[in-house]
Amino acid sequence: MTALGFTVAPEGVHPFGTANACIFFADGSYLEPLAIVNRRQASLAAKRGNVFTDRDIRFRGQRKREGLSAVVVGTQDAAADHSRFVDGHMSAGEMLQFSRPMQLPDGGESEVSFRLAFAAVPEVDDILLFSCQRMAALPADRGGLDEHANAVTGLREIVFSADDPLEFLPLFETVFETQPEQGKDGLRIEAANASIRIQSNDTFSDEFRSSMKPLLSSRLAARGIIFKTTDLAVTEITLAANDVAFIRRDGRVIVSAAPGQGVVFGFEE
Numbered sequence: 640m641t642a643l644g645f646t647v648a649p650e651g652v653h654p655f656g657t658a659n660a661c662i663f664f665a666d667g668s669y670l671e672p673l674a675i676v677n678r679r680q681a682s683l684a685a686k687r688g689n690v691f692t693d694r695d696i697r698f699r700g701q702r703k704r705e706g707l708s709a710v711v712v713g714t715q716d717a718a719a720d721h722s723r724f725v726d727g728h729m730s731a732g733e734m735l736q737f738s739r740p741m742q743l744p745d746g747g748e749s750e751v752s753f754r755l756a757f758a759a760v761p762e763v764d765d766i767l768l769f770s771c772q773r774m775a776a777l778p779a780d781r782g783g784l785d786e787h788a789n790a791v792t793g794l795r796e797i798v799f800s801a802d803d804p805l806e807f808l809p810l811f812e813t814v815f816e817t818q819p820e821q822g823k824d825g826l827r828i829e830a831a832n833a834s835i836r837i838q839s840n841d842t843f844s845d846e847f848r849s850s851m852k853p854l855l856s857s858r859l860a861a862r863g864i865i866f867k868t869t870d871l872a873v874t875e876i877t878l879a880a881n882d883v884a885f886i887r888r889d890g891r892v893i894v895s896a897a898p899g900q901g902v903v904f905g906f907e908e
Contacts, residue, residue, distance in 0.1 A: 640672065643894065643904065644789025644877035647672075649742040655692050656681025663785040666793030666832045666867070673708070675699070690732035690757045694767040701765045706901030707861035709767040710797055712814060712830065714756070717772040721756035727813045731757035731767060738775070751775050758814050760807070763859045768814045790873040791866045794833040795907055798863035800843040801825075807837055807859055847893060847903050848886070865891070865905040874906045 640647055645662045652658045656677040662670040673695060675681050685693035698708040714720050717734060724730040738752040752774035759767055801807060804825035811819055811828055815835070819826040825838035838846075843862055868874045874892055878885050885894045892906040 640670075640899075642881040642883055643900075644787055644874065644881070645670075645791070646784055646787050648784050651739055651741055652676060653691075653739055654737055655684035655689050657692060657695060662787075664787075664791065664793040665785045667713075668794040668832050670864075671711075688733055689735060690767075690769075691735055691755065694731065694757075694759075694765070698765045698767075702901070705896075705898065707797075707864070708765070709769060710835070710861065711769055711771050714770040714772050717754040717756040717770050720758075720770040723813065723816075724756060724758045727809070729758045729760060729810055729813055731759035731769075736774070758810065760810050762806070766859055766861060768810065770814070788873075789866075789877045789906070790868045790870045791906065792869055793867045794864065795867045796834045796836055796863070796865040796905075797861060798843065798865065798903075799835070799837040799859060800840045800862050801837055801859045802840065803858075804837040804839060811835065811837065847905070848888070861902060862896075863903040863905060865907060868906045868908055871906060871908050 640662060648661045648663060650658050650660050656675060656679070657673055658676045659671045659673050662672070675695070681692045681696065685696055695708060698706075702708070721730065721734050734754060734756050736752070736754040738750055741749050741751045754772040754774055755769050757767060757769040799807075805821070808819055808821075808826060811826065815828050815830055817828060819828045819837075824842045825836060828835040837859075847863060871890075871892060875885070875887070878892070878894065883894060885892050887893075890907065894900075894904040896902050
């Protein structure tokens, strides 16, 4: 991710065998690269009903550890979200509440706490949507962690593809609490700081010139992330300086899916 021009935060270790190294953005969104650092602990947590680790382990097995395994939305009340998911028959399992230490830019340490509620449908068992309530907030001053050499300031779109996008309208409608816009190419949801698109596999391939097909077992796959940048020329210079191959098309810089990335990255002003 550093080769793409992103500033990566120090590792944060979860109390159930996984760890992250987040990429924070100025608009409040983030990416959460995830790793299993203690396989025994993660497997035990999954067996005990920890949805977070269970779904991550499933994703790694089915997608060969590559790609986007989950999309998270912020919430003020994860318990209410969980009840809504249960009522809609879309709950992926029990809620999860946990705390972990966070290393601060000045070398100090703080503790952050979260409560998560999970949503999924039986037809897709390796992609997860969940809401996250911050019980103890992240520090407001991140010491430059949300400043990136590639000039990215946030997320613009997350792009899914599906055999039949309309099949997943109820799931996204329930999680985002809004009615998706329906068009000839699929569904669009305008969330607080990014759009979500669910389009057909063929439409995705045409738009992004992607020859990579989703796995045959995947009826829904997260396949692209579009970032907002303040200066596309700076983005191009950063990628070129790090020998990252890209193309420019229709005002967008596109980096094809690669090992450790797993999905198409796009950059737009």
